[in-house]
Amino acid sequence: MSTAMRLVDLAIIGSGSGNSLPDERFDDITMAIFEEGIYGGTCLNVGCIPTKMFVYAADVADTVEEAGRYQVRASLDGVDWPDLVRRVFDRIDPISAGGKHYRIEDCDNITVYSSHVRFDGRVEVDGVERYRLVTDAGDVVAAREVVIAAGARPEIPQPIRESNVRYYTNDDVMRLPELPARMAIMGSGYIASEFAHVFASLGTDVTMIARGPALLRKMDAEISSRFTRAAQQKWTVRLNEGMLGATTLPDGTIRLNCGDGDHLDVDVLLVATGRTPNGDRLGLDTIGVPLTDDGRVPTDAHGRTPARGVWALGDVSSPYQLKHVANQEQRTVQENLLKGWDSPDLDSFMHQWVPAAVFTHPQVATVGLTEAEAIEAGYDLTVKVQEYGDVAYGWAMEDTEGFCKVIADRATGRLLGVHIMGEQAASIIQPAIQALSFGLGVREMARGQYWIHPALPEVLENALLGLDLD
Ligand SMILES: Cc1cc2nc3c(=O)[nH]c(=O)nc-3n(C[C@H](O)[C@H](O)[C@H](O)COP(=O)(O)OP(=O)(O)OC[C@H]3O[C@@H](n4cnc5c(N)ncnc54)[C@H](O)[C@@H]3O)c2cc1C
Numbered sequence: 001m002s003t004a005m006r007l008v009d010l011a012i013i014g015s016g017s018g019n020s021l022p023d024e025r026f027d028d029i030t031m032a033i034f035e036e037g038i039y040g041g042t043c044l045n046v047g048c049i050p051t052k053m054f055v056y057a058a059d060v061a062d063t064v065e066e067a068g069r070y071q072v073r074a075s076l077d078g079v080d081w082p083d084l085v086r087r088v089f090d091r092i093d094p095i096s097a098g099g100k101h102y103r104i105e106d107c108d109n110i111t112v113y114s115s116h117v118r119f120d121g122r123v124e125v126d127g128v129e130r131y132r133l134v135t136d137a138g139d140v141v142a143a144r145e146v147v148i149a150a151g152a153r154p155e156i157p158q159p160i161r162e163s164n165v166r167y168y169t170n171d172d173v174m175r176l177p178e179l180p181a182r183m184a185i186m187g188s189g190y191i192a193s194e195f196a197h198v199f200a201s202l203g204t205d206v207t208m209i210a211r212g213p214a215l216l217r218k219m220d221a222e223i224s225s226r227f228t229r230a231a232q233q234k235w236t237v238r239l240n241e242g243m244l245g246a247t248t249l250p251d252g253t254i255r256l257n258c259g260d261g262d263h264l265d266v267d268v269l270l271v272a273t274g275r276t277p278n279g280d281r282l283g284l285d286t287i288g289v290p291l292t293d294d295g296r297v298p299t300d301a302h303g304r305t306p307a308r309g310v311w312a313l314g315d316v317s318s319p320y321q322l323k324h325v326a327n328q329e330q331r332t333v334q335e336n337l338l339k340g341w342d343s344p345d346l347d348s349f350m351h352q353w354v355p356a357a358v359f360t361h362p363q364v365a366t367v368g369l370t371e372a373e374a375i376e377a378g379y380d381l382t383v384k385v386q387e388y389g390d391v392a393y394g395w396a397m398e399d400t401e402g403f404c405k406v407i408a409d410r411a412t413g414r415l416l417g418v419h420i421m422g423e424q425a426a427s428i429i430q431p432a433i434q435a436l437s438f439g440l441g442v443r444e445m446a447r448g449q450y451w452i453h454p455a456l457p458e459v460l461e462n463a464l465l466g467l468d469l470d
């Protein structure tokens, strides 16, 4: 611990997307990086990357389970969970450790503080106004500019918080010492749907507890309803379920008390009910930055917060809690730091046509408006739903679940939204993201290029051809 105030040009709060900021163009300034948790942030350590390693294993298990449909003899004899956990984190942990080691040992102009940090007002040093930052370990840093890249944390509903039962989140569920026999997953969004697939396919008896009438409710209604039906075939889904609380039985079983007087006994409770941005733990009141109504650090389109010299990016401030968005915002703020706060040609966040995918089973991918949003916006719509089973490769697969829904503006022939559920949805949707981003019309997109026959993207091609345009 050092109580002397260290002066730096730039302070970065958070080592997720924040750690990618300093490149060789920043070599001649001094920097501090603050990280209270695992170096490298959510995506690398407890988010996108490890989850997809488990998802891939779950997909392999599903393939074996389904093999008999294709006259392939195979049987799933079991899953070596501890070995799977070891393989995943033997690959991930060294990347985190290596990233931290690199910053500490090889970057002379960067100091890493492994502690929670918060703002403590402003301080003037040699006539220059700086932000005073104080760590829980007692370090004091005064920075001319600050980038807040502090991410988000799991939101835990009050009945669970107050029950004192042991619950898991994405932070620790992937390191369970053994595969649980019974698991309850609270939530019905991205994280709940991905982990339900992982654990159900690897052999756990999964019950998903949704407070609403369907899963993935922020998605287009057709995706939400058809995904809910598909999920009900694979694991137990309790819809419209109020959770009153939970207790731990003497043998360690977690008993969840449901709203209808019923209860559910499980070995592991996983909470996946949204993520709260970490801006509320940064002392932002000391520098006069109020949070938005939904708890985000406010920024303009260039990443500037209301406090001059303080920038923000990623889950702490973005309306999209997605890594590809955090990365784009990071590149934007990086460029803008180099251009300067008052530059007339600052780069901007790209918040139009933000795609997303849920790596569950069946996979889901989405970009643009849902049908309800397009109607609300007043468009004269044309909509086509193309089944996977009705294009060549889907037919070969004898697919019965997958579909691609395209929504377009009848008058202009422009695409408005695309929503896909099924095999490789996250990859098949990419041409639609490109068309929306570059303003390609439906006809041009469908007939102005080849679509490889008989590849699965023909499901998108056929959906486009099925639209009723003026
Ligand atoms: C289970 C899961 C799966 C996901 N899968 C995907 C996916 O497949 N695709 C996708 O696009 N997105 C996915 N996401 C979302 C994605 O992980 C996030 O959008 C992204 O990681 C956000 O990056 P960030 O840099 O904003 O924040 P983070 O990576 O969370 O970094 C913030 C860092 O700041 C640190 N910090 C916070 N406050 C302080 C403080 N006061 N002092 C010091 N340090 C602090 C935190 O410890 C953290 O390490 C997933 C998220 C989860 C939870």
Ligand SMILES: NC(=O)c1ccc[n+]([C@@H]2O[C@H](COP(=O)([O-])OP(=O)(O)OC[C@H]3O[C@@H](n4cnc5c(N)ncnc54)[C@H](O)[C@@H]3O)[C@@H](O)[C@H]2O)c1
Binding pocket: 157, 158, 186, 187, 188, 189, 190, 191, 192, 194, 210, 211, 212, 216, 217, 272, 273, 274, 275, 320, 321, 322, 356, 357, 358, 359
């Ligand atoms: N593949 C991906 O890109 C991916 C994967 C995981 C997470 N993420 C990101 O992380 C974010 C957080 O994921 P998430 O799944 O936690 O959030 P989410 O917003 O997707 O889903 C939260 C769910 O919790 C439910 N919920 C909220 N409060 C509740 C309560 N008190 N009781 C019962 N249910 C409650 C909501 O109805 C909703 O179904 C996502 O929005 C997404 O942006 C992305």
